[in-house]
Every structure is written in C-alpha cells, then in structure tokens.
Amino acid sequence: MTPDIHPFDIVTYAVPFFILAMIAEMAWARRRAPEAYEPRDTWTSLALGLGSTVAGALTAGVVYAAAMALYQHRVATMPFAWWAWIACFVLDDFNYYWAHRTGHRIRWFWASHVNHHSSQHYNLSTALRQTWTGFFALSFVFRIWPALLGFHPAMLVTVGAVNLVYQFWIHTEAIGRMPRWFEAVFNTPSHHRVHHATNPVYLDRNYAGALIVWDRLFRTFQPELEGERIRYGIVRQLGTFGVMWSVFHEWAGMLKDFAVAPLRYKLAYLLREPGWSHDGSRDTSDRIRDRWREREDGTA
Known part of the structure; x- marks a missing residue:
C-alpha cells in the first residue's frame, strides 16, 4: 500500500518572508541603488508571479498523478528518514541543474x-x-523520474519547493x-547575477539551483568578475513591460520560424539552441561568446 502522504507547502509559508524581504530591499535601493527597481518592471514581475501561481495550481494535480504513476513502478522504496530527505534534495538539485541547462540550450524549453x-x-x-508554460513544455519530466527509484512524490514536491524558496x-x-x-x-547572489547577465563572458553560465557544485563539475561555472559590469536581461531585449508578450513572445517567434522553415529544418527550430538559424543569419550564445573571445585575443 502507498502511504497517504501529502507534500509540505513551504512556498505558501514563505510568502510573508518574500514580501518583507522585497520591502527591505526596496528601502535599501532607495538609499544605495535607485536604479535597482523600476515600478513598471516590478509590477510585471508581480503579475508574472501571480500568473505562474495560477498555472501551477491548475496543472499540479496532473504532474503529481504522473509522479505517482511512476512511483507504482519503483525499484525500491525510500524511507522518510533524514538521510533520504537529504539524498532526495541533492538528486532533485542535480535534476534541476540539467532541466535549467536544457532550458537555455534547447529553444523549446527556452520558450x-x-x-x-x-x-x-x-x-x-x-x-x-x-x-506559465512549463507544464506545456513538459519541463516537469526532469524532476519526477526519481519516483522510479522509490522517492515518494510528496518528497519530490517538497524538496523542489525548498529549492525554489532557496533561490528567491x-x-x-x-x-x-x-x-x-x-x-x-x-x-x-554573486553566482546568480552572472546567470542573469547578457555579457558575452557570462552567457549560459551558472545554471545551479541551490548547489553550485554542479556547474563546477560540468564546467559551466563562471565567477563574477571585477570590472565587468553586468547587463541584465536577454540578448534581444523585449523593449516592453507587457506581461503577455513577456510570457509568449518566444513561443510566437519559434512557431513562426517552424511554420516558414524548409521541411528539413523545421524540428531544428524547436530543438536547437536559441538563436540558431539554418542560414546562419542569427547569433547563438556560443557565436556571441566566440566573437567576444576573438576580440579579446586580438587586443591582448
């Protein structure tokens, strides 16, 4: 019999902390870094967070049911012991690293x-x-497969929530x-600022959730450099605070490319890296970084 166990909803309990922390940071920013907050940008972030919460609530049951289906075919049964919780967290963080890395390297997930x-x-x-669209993109498959090893889905959801709260x-x-x-x-914060940067030296680096050791192990680590001021955003900035465009612009662009591409290249526009094009007219992060390195080597 599968025990009747439910995930611990740590995210809900963390909401008051999120609010207080943002208020404290806003107070700090007013004195030390007024440019850190832009009201329209902040409202967009709040709207995106609300929409994500709704989307997650609508699809959580399906994801949990999928994990439970895998759990019925487990090869072992992990206990709810302290060491199993730690093992589950580390494994989930490892899975997050690869889900996140894939989310930057395959356009379907990047969308x-x-x-x-x-x-x-x-x-x-x-x-x-x-x-808002992680369920549609099937990103959750990276996180639920440990149910086959015997980790109860309630454990997987709980440690995943802990990871999410940590990243705040x-x-x-x-x-x-x-x-x-x-x-x-x-x-x-230093490692993750690098991840959010558009500077060529920082592109597609530091995919970690809670443990940066994965980036060090798989050679995607980049420290924050003195004298290299970070430029945040995406390579082609949106130029708008529109919530819907922020959510769906890449889906729209990808599907348009898929529709007009020659037949032999259609799947590549879904599964190759963002910025790839069959005629080489666009730039991937690798090409941007390579050109930057050539310039740096030429001026060295």
Missing part, C-alpha cells in the same frame, strides 16, 4: 523559461518571474559575496 530572464533589472521581484534570496544586488566556503558549495 518556457525566457520570461524569467526578461527583466533588465535584478532584484528580489525578478525571482517571481516564473514560467539570490536575486539581489544588495548582497556582495558570501564567505569563500559558502561560494564554493552553494549558489549565491
């Missing part, structure tokens, strides 16, 4: 994730820019660097 990067500001409200505080410029030992193991 769902891009709204999180659409702000040209970096503050705690930016953390609320979560996907790293969306800030109010915190510089953490102690060296902490920076070596955990994702931090």
Whole structure:
C-alpha cells in the first residue's frame, strides 16, 4: 500500500518572508541603488508571479498523478528518514541543474523559461518571474523520474519547493559575496547575477539551483568578475513591460520560424539552441561568446 502522504507547502509559508524581504530591499535601493527597481518592471514581475501561481495550481494535480504513476513502478522504496530527505534534495538539485541547462540550450524549453530572464533589472521581484508554460513544455519530466527509484512524490514536491524558496534570496544586488566556503558549495547572489547577465563572458553560465557544485563539475561555472559590469536581461531585449508578450513572445517567434522553415529544418527550430538559424543569419550564445573571445585575443 502507498502511504497517504501529502507534500509540505513551504512556498505558501514563505510568502510573508518574500514580501518583507522585497520591502527591505526596496528601502535599501532607495538609499544605495535607485536604479535597482523600476515600478513598471516590478509590477510585471508581480503579475508574472501571480500568473505562474495560477498555472501551477491548475496543472499540479496532473504532474503529481504522473509522479505517482511512476512511483507504482519503483525499484525500491525510500524511507522518510533524514538521510533520504537529504539524498532526495541533492538528486532533485542535480535534476534541476540539467532541466535549467536544457532550458537555455534547447529553444523549446527556452520558450518556457525566457520570461524569467526578461527583466533588465535584478532584484528580489525578478525571482517571481516564473514560467506559465512549463507544464506545456513538459519541463516537469526532469524532476519526477526519481519516483522510479522509490522517492515518494510528496518528497519530490517538497524538496523542489525548498529549492525554489532557496533561490528567491539570490536575486539581489544588495548582497556582495558570501564567505569563500559558502561560494564554493552553494549558489549565491554573486553566482546568480552572472546567470542573469547578457555579457558575452557570462552567457549560459551558472545554471545551479541551490548547489553550485554542479556547474563546477560540468564546467559551466563562471565567477563574477571585477570590472565587468553586468547587463541584465536577454540578448534581444523585449523593449516592453507587457506581461503577455513577456510570457509568449518566444513561443510566437519559434512557431513562426517552424511554420516558414524548409521541411528539413523545421524540428531544428524547436530543438536547437536559441538563436540558431539554418542560414546562419542569427547569433547563438556560443557565436556571441566566440566573437567576444576573438576580440579579446586580438587586443591582448
């Protein structure tokens, strides 16, 4: 018999902390960094967060049912012991790294994730820019497969929520660097500022959720550099605070490319990296970085 266990909804309990932290950061920004907050941008972030919450509520049951279906075919049964919770968290964070990396390297998943990067500001409200279309993109498949190993779906949902709450505080410029030992193991504001940057040296780096060790292990780590001022947003900035355009612009562009592309290239416009084109007329992050390196080498 499968035990009747339900996930712990830590995100709901964290909402008061989110609100208080944003108020505190706004107070800091008024004195130290007035450009950190732009009212229209903040309202867009709040609207995106609300929409994501609604979308998640509408689809959570289906995702949980899918995880339970996998759990019925598990090869073992993990206990609800402390060590199993830690193992589940680490495994989920590993899965998050690959889901997040895929979300930047495959256009289909990028279309769902891009709204999180659409702000040209970096503050705690930016953390609320979560996907509306992750269910449609099937991003959840990266996170539920450990049910086959015997981790109860309630554990998977709970540790996933803990990971999400952890990532809230790293969306800030109010915190510089953490102690060296902490920076070596955990994702931090410094590491995540790099991830949100459009500077060529920073593109597609630091995919970590809670543990930066995955980026170090898989060679996608990039430290924040002194003298390299971060430019936030996406390579082709939206130029609008429109909520719907932020959510759906990449889906619209991708499907348009799919519709007009020659037959042999249609799937590539869905499954290749963002910026790829069959005629080479656009720039991927790799091409942007390569050109930057050539310029740097030429001036060295």
